[in-house]
Amino acid sequence: MVVDVLLGFGVSLELLCCLGVLVMRTTYDRLHYVAAGTTVPAFLILAAVLVREHVSSGGMDAIAAVGLAFLLNPVLVIATARVARRIDGYEAPDS
Amino acid sequence: MNAFEVAATALLLGFIPLGIVAVRSRPIDGLVALEAAGVLTMLILLCFAEGFHRSFEYGIAVVAAVLSWASGLLFARFLGRWL
Numbered sequence: 180m181v182v183d184v185l186l187g188f189g190v191s192l193e194l195l196c197c198l199g200v201l202v203m204r205t206t207y208d209r210l211h212y213v214a215a216g217t218t219v220p221a222f223l224i225l226a227a228v229l230v231r232e233h234v235s236s237g238g239m240d241a242i243a244a245v246g247l248a249f250l251l252n253p254v255l256v257i258a259t260a261r262v263a264r265r266i267d268g269y270e271a272p273d274s
Numbered sequence: 275m276n277a278f279e280v281a282a283t284a285l286l287l288g289f290i291p292l293g294i295v296a297v298r299s300r301p302i303d304g305l306v307a308l309e310a311a312g313v314l315t316m317l318i319l320l321c322f323a324e325g326f327h328r329s330f331e332y333g334i335a336v337v338a339a340v341l342s343w344a345s346g347l348l349f350a351r352f353l354g355r356w357l
Contacts, residue, residue: 244338
């Protein structure tokens with residue numbers, strides 16, 4: 180029951196983030212939804228996995244996967260936003 | 275089908291809006307969709323690994339998380355240079 184609720188919320192929020200990428204008009208608005216996809220929905224799905232697996236080998240791998248996505252994704256979002264600003268003419272290109 | 279298999283199958287639907295963005299929008303918006311698709315892939319692999327009770331598949335999710343991040347950075351670099 181707990182697993183079903185966690186998975187339901189996690190999947191719904193992740194699909195909402197995907198829809199947000201489609202619906203939003205600017206690149207920067209879309210990036211907000213990409214960044215959100217690695218926070219609450221990913222941790223809800225991780226929680227559902229950990230309820231079943233506990234802290235086994237699979238559970239540790241799941242923590243590593245979601246943790247890496249959570250920690251590394253902001254770097255990617257900022258890099259993409261900087262490139263978008265450059266393409267839009269707000270920053271000079273790299274030499 | 276157990277709950278994790280249903281969740282993974284439902285998450286596959288998320289590729290449809292991302293594909294539409296990748297095809298119809300600017301290249302930089304396609305990159306944003308690609309980054310979202312990388313996260314989605316990692317979560318789908320996690321759900322399938324738990325759904326099928328195959329512990330080695332969790333490793334694939336970890337590799338997907340790292341490689342999708344690296345590929346996003348690489349594409350961002352190329353787009354910044356040549357667009």
